[in-house]
Amino acid sequence: MARxxxxxxxxxxDKPTYRLTRPVFLIGFMGAGKSTVARRLARAxxxxxxxxxxxxxxERGKKIKQIFADExxxxxxxxxxxxxxxxxxxxxxxxxxxxxxxxxTDAARDALQTLGYTVFLEIGADEAASRISDRSSRPLFQDxxxxxxxxxxxxxxxxAAAAGIIDTSGKNVYSISREVQRLLExxxxxxxx
Ligand code: S3P
Numbered sequence: 001m002a003r004x005x006x007x008x009x010x011x012x013x014d015k016p017t018y019r020l021t022r023p024v025f026l027i028g029f030m031g032a033g034k035s036t037v038a039r040r041l042a043r044a045x046x047x048x049x050x051x052x053x054x055x056x057x058x059e060r061g062k063k064i065k066q067i068f069a070d071e072x073x074x075x076x077x078x079x080x081x082x083x084x085x086x087x088x089x090x091x092x093x094x095x096x097x098x099x100x101x102x103x104x105t106d107a108a109r110d111a112l113q114t115l116g117y118t119v120f121l122e123i124g125a126d127e128a129a130s131r132i133s134d135r136s137s138r139p140l141f142q143d144x145x146x147x148x149x150x151x152x153x154x155x156x157x158x159x160a161a162a163a164g165i166i167d168t169s170g171k172n173v174y175s176i177s178r179e180v181q182r183l184l185e186x187x188x189x190x191x192x193x
Contacts, residue, residue: 015044015046016192016193017045017046017192018045018047018190018191018192018193019047019092019191019192019193020047020092020093020094020095020184020189020190021093021188021189021190021191022093022116022189023087023088023090023093023094023095023096023116023117024093024095024116024117024118024119024184024189024190025084025096025098025116025117025118026095026096026097026098026118026119026121026180027098027100027102027103027112027118027119027121027158027161027162028100028120028121028122028123028158028168029100029123029125029128029150029151029158030100030128030132030138030140030141030147031123031127031128031129031130031131031132031141032121032122032123032128032168033121033123033168033173033176034098034100034121035051035097036173037121037176037177037180038050038051038095038097040173040174040177041095041177041180042095044177044181045181046193047094047095047190048092048094048095049095049097050094050095050096050097051096051097052083052084052087052097052098052099052102053099055083055087056079056080059083063137064099064139065137065138065139067079068139069139073101077101077102077104077105077108080098080099080101080102080108081102081105081107081108081111084098084102084111084112084115085111085115088111088115088116093116098112100154101140101154103157103158103160103161104154104157108161109157109160109161112161113161113163117184117187117189118162118163118164119162119164119165119166119180119183120159120161120162120165120166121166121168121176121180122158122165122166122167122168122169123169124151124169125144125147125148125150125151125152126144126148127169127170128141129141129144129147163187164183164187166179166180166183
C-alpha cells in the first residue's frame with residue numbers, strides 16, 4: 001500500500017510512545033524505589049520524569065542534607081510543597097518522584113490529592129534499608145529502629161494521599177515499573193501518544 005508523504009514506515013521493533021494526561025507523583029518511604037522506577041518508566045515510555053529532591057537542590061543550590069542542617073525540617077517541608085506545585089504547573093505533565101516525607105504536611109497531602117495522580121510504592125523499613133546504599137545523604141534514615149518507627153507512623157499518611165497503591169516488597173524495579181505502568185493505563189492517566 002502506498003504510504004502517505006512524510007509518514008515513516010513502522011519498523012517491527014518500534015516501541016509505542018506514551019503521554020501522561022496529568023502529573024503523576026510517586027510517593028513512599030526512602031528506599032521504596034521511587035526515583036529508579038520514575039527514571040526507568042521515563043526511558044521505556046518516552047515520557048518526562050523529574051526527581052523532586054534533585055529539582056529542589058538545583059533551585060536552592062544546596063544539597064537536601066544542607067537544607068535540613070541550615071533551615072530545619074519544617075522549612076524543608078514548605079520548600080517541598082512549593083516545588084510540588086511548581087512542577088505540577090509545568091506545561092506538559094511529568095512523572096515526579098517525591099521525597100519520602102512529603103506526606104507529612106496537610107498542605108502537601110492536599111496537593112498530592114488534587115494536582116495529579118499519586119501512587120504509593122509500599123515498602124517496609126527493613127527492606128528499604130537493604131535497598132539504600134547511601135544513608136549519609138538522608139538525614140532521617142540514620143538507624144534502623146527509628147526508621148522502622150518513622151515508616152510505620154507514615155503509613156496512614158501515604159494511604160491518605162495516594163489514589164493507587166503498589167506493594168513493592170520482594171519485587172525488583174522491572175516488575176514494580178510494569179505494575180505502575182498498568183495502573184496508570186487502567187486509570188487513564190497514561191495513554192498512547
Ligand atoms: C526524606 C526523604 C528523602 C529526602 C529527605 C527527607 C524523608 O527523599 O526528601 O532526606 O523525610 O523521608 P527519598 O525518599 O528520595 O530518600
